[in-house]
Structure formats: structure tokens, C-alpha cells
Amino acid sequence: MITITDLNFSYTGKKPYLLSEINLNVPQGAYISIVGNNGCGKSTLLRLILKFMLPTHGSIRINASRIGYVPQKKDTDSAFPITVKEVIHSYGRILHLHSIDVRSILSVTGMESQAEELVGNLSGGQYQRMLIARALMGNPDLLILDEPSTGVDVSSQKEIYAVLHRLNTEQRLTILAVEHNLYAAARYSSMLYHIANGHGHLCTPQHYLDEYMTREGSFHA
Amino acid sequence: MLDYTFMQHALLISICIAILCPCIGIFLVLKRYSMIGDTLAHASLAGVTLGLFFGASPIVSAFIFTSVAGVSIEFLRQYFRKYTDLILAIVLSVSVGIAITLITSGVLHANASAYLFGSILTVSNVDLAVTAALSLAAVATFIIFYHQLIYLAYDETAARIAGVHVKTINYIFSILVAAAIAISIRSVGMLVISSLIALPVASALQLRKGFKATFIASVGYSFFAILSGLVISYYAGAAPGGITALVAAGALLVTMLFTHSRNR
Numbered sequence: 001m002i003t004i005t006d007l008n009f010s011y012t013g014k015k016p017y018l019l020s021e022i023n024l025n026v027p028q029g030a031y032i033s034i035v036g037n038n039g040c041g042k043s044t045l046l047r048l049i050l051k052f053m054l055p056t057h058g059s060i061r062i063n064a065s066r067i068g069y070v071p072q073k074k075d076t077d078s079a080f081p082i083t084v085k086e087v088i089h090s091y092g093r094i095l096h097l098h099s100i101d102v103r104s105i106l107s108v109t110g111m112e113s114q115a116e117e118l119v120g121n122l123s124g125g126q127y128q129r130m131l132i133a134r135a136l137m138g139n140p141d142l143l144i145l146d147e148p149s150t151g152v153d154v155s156s157q158k159e160i161y162a163v164l165h166r167l168n169t170e171q172r173l174t175i176l177a178v179e180h181n182l183y184a185a186a187r188y189s190s191m192l193y194h195i196a197n198g199h200g201h202l203c204t205p206q207h208y209l210d211e212y213m214t215r216e217g218s219f220h221a
Numbered sequence: 222m223l224d225y226t227f228m229q230h231a232l233l234i235s236i237c238i239a240i241l242c243p244c245i246g247i248f249l250v251l252k253r254y255s256m257i258g259d260t261l262a263h264a265s266l267a268g269v270t271l272g273l274f275f276g277a278s279p280i281v282s283a284f285i286f287t288s289v290a291g292v293s294i295e296f297l298r299q300y301f302r303k304y305t306d307l308i309l310a311i312v313l314s315v316s317v318g319i320a321i322t323l324i325t326s327g328v329l330h331a332n333a334s335a336y337l338f339g340s341i342l343t344v345s346n347v348d349l350a351v352t353a354a355l356s357l358a359a360v361a362t363f364i365i366f367y368h369q370l371i372y373l374a375y376d377e378t379a380a381r382i383a384g385v386h387v388k389t390i391n392y393i394f395s396i397l398v399a400a401a402i403a404i405s406i407r408s409v410g411m412l413v414i415s416s417l418i419a420l421p422v423a424s425a426l427q428l429r430k431g432f433k434a435t436f437i438a439s440v441g442y443s444f445f446a447i448l449s450g451l452v453i454s455y456y457a458g459a460a461p462g463g464i465t466a467l468v469a470a471g472a473l474l475v476t477m478l479f480t481h482s483r484n485r
């Protein structure tokens with residue numbers, strides 16, 4: 001679904017590279033979480049995959065007919081005067097969808113009863129579920145998420161990851177998520193891509209837990 | 222009052238302004254670009270003076286010059302990413318420089334001050350025809366790009382991923398803003414255009430409704446302010462622009478008091 005080959009990237013176009021010799025293959029139906037310390041280049045890699053920037057060297061090939069994207073809540077204007085229904089309807093219009101059944105779209109993430117609410121009145125978890133429902137419009141075959149549980153309470157995090165898990169296992173939706181929530185990344189992902197010092201490597205959740213979990217039981221990416 | 226032709230013209234232009242200003246104002250306010258309206262209002266004065274200098278329609282020349290200024294702001298945004306307010310200072314300097322030079326050098330054969338404060342007495346049939354044509358084109362553009370404009374203000378990344386041509390829409394929007402300002406400058410004057418762009422939207426935002434409801438309320442506030450300004454100015458013998466701005470500010474204050482007491 002996504003093939004990244006020998007990717008190097010720096011904002012100046014010169015060495016030292018923020019991301020160096022990145023090779024990653026995301027197969028169809030996989031759920032891969034990109035993890036690493038703040039500033040390691042996780043979000044930069046996401047922006048490169050979304051083609052908002054070009055790699056300095058190397059290539060990114062995406063074999064998806066449609067990409068669904070879930071941004072961080074802070075990247076949208078949550079004080080914007082807009083209802084959940086309007087968010088969904090307008091997105092359907094810019095996607096040129098023929099029919100837009102707002103309630104049915106929202107029901108995928110259990111948000112249909114909040115259709116008339118202003119987005120500013122939603123909790124962090126509800127807001128994220130609305131964004132996931134929106135990202136699923138037009139039946140994407142690849143879902144990309146940027147830190148889906150940031151600013152979300154623990155019980156809402158469970159709901160969000162339950163939705164993502166269901167989409168991945170039942171509908172075979174390919175998921176790529178930048179994660180700061182290491183517990184969720186290790187529990188729900190099929191593989192993790194760990195970035196450190198500009199380099200990345202793919203590992204299983206178990207390998208990741210063994211290598212990065214300290215004796216006290218906390219995570220260090 | 223409406224027996225006079227000039228008041229009929231003023232009423233028609235006021236209706237155009239009352240619809241157009243919230244169309245652009247709601248997106249400018251929500252994108253935190255309210256000051257662009259003020260900058261482009263100054264640019265429109267430069268356009269008017271150039272039109273008067275070359276003997277062309279001031280509204281057409283204001284529209285062309287303001288469009289160029291709006292597109293320049295959008296273009297310069299790529300070069301001054303971290304200092305976007307600097308772009309406004311640049312465009313403002315050039316515009317005010319042109320306007321002041323032409324007005325004070327005595328080369329103009331008409332009075333440009335009517336465009337500073339607004340005047341309803343001097344609206345010609347040509348002005349009216351140009352205003353109607355620009356208004357229709359602007360409203361049609363607003364309707365066609367309505368959903369794209371919402372998303373550019375709410376979540377530009379999602380719009381980009383959905384395939385919206387962000388740069389193109391931003392340029393189109395700049396021209397839409399130019400059209401609204403060029404139309405408004407004759408009636409309300411350059412100095413208070415920005416209040417008509419921002420204040421009705423500010424009032425509507427206090428109601429805490431969805432986008433469509435906020436937009437409709439903005440148009441309502443805009444109609445109230447402009448038509449009140451027109452009627453009061455007729456009897457008071459003052460320029461309508463100032464009164465319109467005061468009514469718009471008063472409506473905002475009343476709305477804030479109303480919503481504050483309702484939410485207590």
C-alpha cells in the first residue's frame with residue numbers, strides 16, 4: 001500500500017538529515033504505528049507521505065485509490081462555528097460524493113446522536129470520533145492518523161482504538177498512525193516503526209515492549 | 222425618502238453590500254484575517270484615485286487594483302510565512318503612497334474624499350450597473366466555492382487531502398474580497414469598510430450557532446446596520462458610513478449583553 005525507499009530528508013535539503021535511509025513497506029491490511037521521541041521526525045514523515053513536502057532523496061509510492069486522514073485536534077479550529085453535520089456534509093461536497101447520508105456516516109463511530117452539536121461542544125473523544133468518521137467518507141483504502149489519542153481521556157481512548165481495531169480487523173482497512181500513546185501502539189498495531197536518530201526500523205509489538213519497556217513498567221521510545 | 226433617484230440607487234447598492242460583506246467577512250474573521258479587509262480597503266482608495274486620474278470608472282479601477290493587492294498578499298504569504306503582518310504593512314504602504322500622492326498633487330479632476338467617508342449622492346447609473354454585475358459575479362463565486370471556502374477556514378489540511386486546489390481557491394477568494402470592497406467603498410467609505418466586514422460576523426458569532434446559521438445571522442446584522450445607516454444619515458445629513466459603523470458596533474454590544482445574560 002505504501003512503499004518508502006531510501007528516503008532522506010532535511011528541511012535545508014543538505015546533511016545532516018532529519019530522516020535518513022528510511023525504508024518502509026506498509027502492506028495492505030496492516031496497522032502500523034510510527035513511534036519515537038518528540039522531534040524525531042514522525043510528523044515530518046507523515047507530511048512526506050501525504051505529499052505536503054518532497055523528500056530530499058528517495059521515493060514514496062502509495063497504491064491507494066483514496067486516503068482518509070485524521071489530523072490532530074489542534075490542527076483544526078475546534079472553536080469554529082460549525083455543527084458536526086455541517087463538517088460531514090461539506091466534506092462530502094468537496095469529495096464530490098453523490099449521496100451524503102450524514103447519520104449513517106456518523107454511525108460508524110457512534111456519533112450520529114451528536115449530529116446537531118457544535119464541534120466546540122464535543123469532548124476530545126467525540127471530536128476525534130467525528131474526525132475518524134469524516135476520514136472514512138468515500139471508502140478510503142488507507143487511513144492515516146496523526147496522534148489519534150492526543151487530548152482524549154482514557155475511556156474515550158478505548159473507544160477510539162476499538163473503532164480503529166474493528167476497521168482494521170473486520171474491514172481490512174490499512175492504517176498508518178503516528179503515535180505518542182505507546183501502550184495503544186503496542187497493543188493494537190500489527191507492527192511498529194520506531195524512529196530514533198533519524199533512522200527507522202520495523203519491529204513487532206512484542207519486540208518493542210521487550211526492548212523499550214523499563215523495569216518500572218514505563219515506556220521509553 | 223425613496224422618491225429620490227439617488228436614494229433608490231443608494232438602497233440598491235446598500236442591499237448588494239449587506240449581502241457581500243458577510244460573504245467575505247465570515248471567512249476573513251474565521252481565518253483570523255480581519256485586518257486584510259482594512260488593508261484592501263486602503264488599496265481600493267489607491268484604485269479609486271488611479272481611476273479618477275485616468276478617467277476610468279472608480280469602482281472598476283478600485284476592483285482591479287484591490288484584486289492585484291489581494292493576489293499580491295496571497296503570493297507574498299509564501300515569502301513571509303512567519304511575518305504575515307509584514308505583508309499587510311507592505312501593501313498598505315504602497316496603496317496609501319499612491320493615494321496620497323495623487324490626491325495631494327492636484328492632478329485629479331474629481332473629489333476623492335467622497336470615497337474616504339462614503340457618499341450616496343454621487344452614485345451614477347454606470348456605478349449602479351458595475352456594482353450589480355460585480356455583486357452577481359461575487360455571490361455566484363461564493364455559492365460555487367461555498368464548501369471549499371468553509372474547509373479552507375476550518376481544516377485546510379483535510380481540504381488539501383480531499384483534492385481542493387488550496388492556492389487557486391485562496392486567489393479566487395482574494396478577488397472576491399476585492400469585489401466586495403470595491404462595491405462598498407462608494408457608499409460606506411474606505412475608512413469603515415472593515416467594520417462592515419468584521420462587526421456583523423462578530424455579532425453573529427455571539428449567538429453560538431452552526432456555520433449556515435451564523436452566516437445568515439451575519440447577513441441579517443449587516444442589513445440592519447447598512448439600512449439603518451442609510452435612513453439615519455438621510456435625516457441627520459451625515460455620511461452613512463459612520464452611522465453604519467456605529468449601528469453595527471451597537472448591535473454587537475446589545476448581542477453581547479443579551480447572550481451574556483442568557484448564559485448566566
